[in-house]
Amino acid sequence: xxxxxxxxxxxxxxxxxxxxxxxxxxxxxxxxxxxxxxxxxxxxxxxxxxxxxxxxxxxxxxxxxxxxxxxxxxxxxxxxxxxxxxxxxxxxxxxxxxxxxxxxxxxxxxxxxxxxxxxxxxxxxxxxxxxxxxxxxxxxxxxxxxxxxxxxxxxxxxxxxxxxxxxxxxxxxxxxxxxxxxxxxxxxxxxxxxxxxxxxxxxxxxxxxxxxxxxxxxxxxxxxxxxxxxxxxxxxxxxxxxxxxxxxxxxxxxxxxxxxxxxxxxxxxxxxxxxxxxxxxxxxxxxxxxxxxxxxxxxxxxxxxxxxxxxxxxxxxxxxxxxxxxxxxxxxxxxxxxxx
Numbered sequence: 001x002x003x004x005x006x007x008x009x010x011x012x013x014x015x016x017x018x019x020x021x022x023x024x025x026x027x028x029x030x031x032x033x034x035x036x037x038x039x040x041x042x043x044x045x046x047x048x049x050x051x052x053x054x055x056x057x058x059x060x061x062x063x064x065x066x067x068x069x070x071x072x073x074x075x076x077x078x079x080x081x082x083x084x085x086x087x088x089x090x091x092x093x094x095x096x097x098x099x100x101x102x103x104x105x106x107x108x109x110x111x112x113x114x115x116x117x118x119x120x121x122x123x124x125x126x127x128x129x130x131x132x133x134x135x136x137x138x139x140x141x142x143x144x145x146x147x148x149x150x151x152x153x154x155x156x157x158x159x160x161x162x163x164x165x166x167x168x169x170x171x172x173x174x175x176x177x178x179x180x181x182x183x184x185x186x187x188x189x190x191x192x193x194x195x196x197x198x199x200x201x202x203x204x205x206x207x208x209x210x211x212x213x214x215x216x217x218x219x220x221x222x223x224x225x226x227x228x229x230x231x232x233x234x235x236x237x238x239x240x241x242x243x244x245x246x247x248x249x250x251x252x253x254x255x256x257x258x259x260x261x262x263x264x265x266x267x268x269x270x271x272x273x274x275x276x277x278x279x280x281x282x283x284x285x286x287x288x289x290x291x292x293x294x295x296x297x298x299x300x301x302x303x304x305x306x307x308x309x310x311x312x313x314x315x316x317x318x319x320x321x322x323x324x325x326x327x328x329x330x331x332x333x334x335x336x337x338x339x340x
Contacts, residue, residue, distance in 0.1 A: 025209045033247035036198045041257050042183035055263025062199045063244040064271040066206025071279040084291040092299035095269045097242040099306040103329030109253050110319050121170045125266035126311045128163045132273040133303045140289050149287040156277040302336040
C-alpha cells in the first residue's frame with residue numbers, strides 16, 4: 001500500500017487533508033476579507049481619502065503580500081527552474097485571475113459599473129498594466145534585454161512610483177459616505193489594532209493557502225494531487241493568493257464603495273509586477289525570467305488582451321453589451337489555462 005503523505009517540517013498531509021485544508025482556509029479568508037473591507041470603507045471616511053486610493057495602495061498591498069511571500073519562498077527553497085516557474089506562474093496567474101474577478105464584478109453589478117464615476121482613473125490603471133506587461137514580454141523574448149535583465153528590471157519600481165503619482169492626481173480627494181458609523185467612531189487604537197490584525201491574518205492565511213497549492217503539484221504517491229506545475233502556479237496559487245481580492249471586491253461593491261473595489265483589483269495587478277522585481281533580488285546567480293517556461297508568454301498575452309477588453313468595457317454605456325463582453329474575460333481565461 002502506497003503511503004501518500006507529504007512532510008512539511010512538523011506537518012503531515014494526505015490527499016483528503018489537502019482538500020479539507022484548502023476549503024477551511026478559503027472560508028477563513030472570506031470571513032476576514034469581508035471584515036477588512038468594512039474597516040477599509042470606514043478608514044476612507046475617517047481620513048477623508050478617496051476609496052479608489054485606499055484600494056489602490058493600502059488594500060492592494062495587503063492582499064498582494066501572499067503573492068510576495070510565495071514567490072520569494074519558491075525561488076529560495078526550490079530548484080532554480082521550478083522555483084522561478086512557480087513564482088512567475090503565481091504572479092502572472094494572479095494578474096489573470098484578478099481580471100477575471102473584474103469580469104465577475106461587472107456581470108453581477110453591471111448597472112453600477114456603467115455608472116462608474118471617475119472612469120479615467122480606472123482606464124489609467126488598465127493602461128499602466130498593459131505597459132508593464134509589454135515591458136515584461138520584451139525582456140522575456142529579446143535576448144539582449146534578458147541578458148541584462150537585472151538592470152532593465154530597475155525600471156519597474158520607477159514606473160510603479162510614477163504610476164502612483166499619476167493615479168493620485170486622477171483620484172478624487174473626498175471619501176464616500178460610509179455605512180459603518182460604529183467603526184468610524186471607534187477608538188483610534190482599537191480601530192487600527194483591529195485593522196492590522198485582520199490584515200496580518202489574511203496575509204498569513206494566504207501564505208498557508210499557497211503552501212497547500214504547492215503540495216497539490218506533488219505526485220499522488222508523495223501526497224499531492226499530481227497537477228502540472230505550470231497549471232498549479234497559474235491556477236491554484238493564483239486562486240489562493242487572489243481570493244482576498246475577490247472577496248474584498250464583492251464586499252466593497254455590496255456596501256456601495258465600487259471605487260475601492262476596482263482600485264484594489266487593478267492596484268494588485270500593478271503591485272504584482274513590483275513583486276516580480278523584488279523576487280528577482282533574492283536570486284543571486286541568475287535572472288528570474290531567464291529560467292521560466294515559454295508558456296508564460298501565453299499568460300502575458302492574455303493579460304494584455306483582457307486589459308484591452310476591460311478598457312473597452314469601461315467606455316461602453318450599454319448594460320447588455322457590457323454583460324456580453326464581460327463573459328469574454330472568462331472564456332479567454334479558460335482558453336489560457338487549456339494552453340498552459
